[in-house]
Amino acid sequence: MKTLKNYHWNKALLILALFIGITIQAQTQNQIIPLWDKIPDEIKASDYKENESITDGKVQSTSLVTIPTLSVFLPAQSKPNQAAVLIFPGGGYQHLAIDKEGTKVAQWFNSLGIAAFVVKYRLPSDKIMKNKNVGPLQDAQEAVRYVRQNAAKFNIDPTKIGIMGFSAGGHLASTLATHYDDKVYEASKISARPDFSLLIYPVISMQNDITHKGSQVSLLGNKPSQELLDSFSNEKKVNAQTPPTFLVHATDDTVVLPENSINFYLALKKNAVPAELHIYEKGGHGFGLGVKDTSKFWTRDCEEWLRTHGYL
Numbered sequence: 001m002k003t004l005k006n007y008h009w010n011k012a013l014l015i016l017a018l019f020i021g022i023t024i025q026a027q028t029q030n031q032i033i034p035l036w037d038k039i040p041d042e043i044k045a046s047d048y049k050e051n052e053s054i055t056d057g058k059v060q061s062t063s064l065v066t067i068p069t070l071s072v073f074l075p076a077q078s079k080p081n082q083a084a085v086l087i088f089p090g091g092g093y094q095h096l097a098i099d100k101e102g103t104k105v106a107q108w109f110n111s112l113g114i115a116a117f118v119v120k121y122r123l124p125s126d127k128i129m130k131n132k133n134v135g136p137l138q139d140a141q142e143a144v145r146y147v148r149q150n151a152a153k154f155n156i157d158p159t160k161i162g163i164m165g166f167s168a169g170g171h172l173a174s175t176l177a178t179h180y181d182d183k184v185y186e187a188s189k190i191s192a193r194p195d196f197s198l199l200i201y202p203v204i205s206m207q208n209d210i211t212h213k214g215s216q217v218s219l220l221g222n223k224p225s226q227e228l229l230d231s232f233s234n235e236k237k238v239n240a241q242t243p244p245t246f247l248v249h250a251t252d253d254t255v256v257l258p259e260n261s262i263n264f265y266l267a268l269k270k271n272a273v274p275a276e277l278h279i280y281e282k283g284g285h286g287f288g289l290g291v292k293d294t295s296k297f298w299t300r301d302c303e304e305w306l307r308t309h310g311y312l
Contacts, residue, residue, distance in 0.1 A: 170202020
């Protein structure tokens with residue numbers, strides 16, 4: 001009789017533990033975390049309010065961001081010491097393609113068993129930040145620091161935290177990969193260096209001959225100095241400590257020229273940084289997870305790269 005009671009008691013405890021685990025997982029899964037207690041160098045502007053574009057109840061894109069956040073996406077089967085990727089959507093530093101280059105990508109990472117965080121970062125604006133050149137970088141650095149500091153909470157290995165950026169989000173990601181030590185705010189001593197970078201049809205350079213002009217103007221203004229152009233041309237800032245990088249571009253991308261990825265790859269190669277570059281013949285720009293032609297295979301190649309480097 002005692003054995004039967006113990007059995008039922010143990011079964012009840014097991015069910016309770018599973019319920020608590022599922023509840024905690026669900027709560028964490030749905031978290032949207034404000035990135036800052038106090039946003040550095042913030043300017044308050046009452047007429048500057050976030051503007052979301054919503055279709056079928058889902059936010060497709062957003063602009064005029066004032067409160068940067070992290071949206072948490074954890075795999076259904078969370079395991080100890082899993083890898084994580086912070087995702088920076090693109091949009092020319094004017095809006096964020098938060099669904100196509102954020103939410104959908106996070107769900108894909110979850111299907112691979114990787115935790116994902118969609119970063120809703122502030123877009124450069126003189127109205128809400130004292131120095132719009134570094135506003136997005138402040139958010140990017142703090143996002144990595146936050147995830148690394150809270151790695152145990154999310155079952156993440158703090159040495160397996162990567163970043164992914166699309167288009168202008170790729171510029172922010174490559175800026176983070178090359179400027180992670182820049183003192184752009186009063187930060188904690190936790191490292192903001194990503195362990196790896198995944199750059200998808202990224203803007204890399206601010207040089208006039210190959211940059212995406214809209215991103216350049218949004219970030220640096222109409223008449224930036226050559227010093228400023230050079231500082232944010234990330235192919236010029238690669239060194240031996242730049243994280244291993246996986247790059248994707250299409251030959252027929254006329255919006256962001258493939259030379260952005262090619263030149264960054266050559267700089268990585270010159271500095272003996274592990275790097276892999278995929279230039280697909282067709283795909284144009286803004287293909288997200290891949291919609292047509294050869295660009296639809298990049299996720300397969302990326303998955304293999306992640307596996308080879310021990311992140312899957």
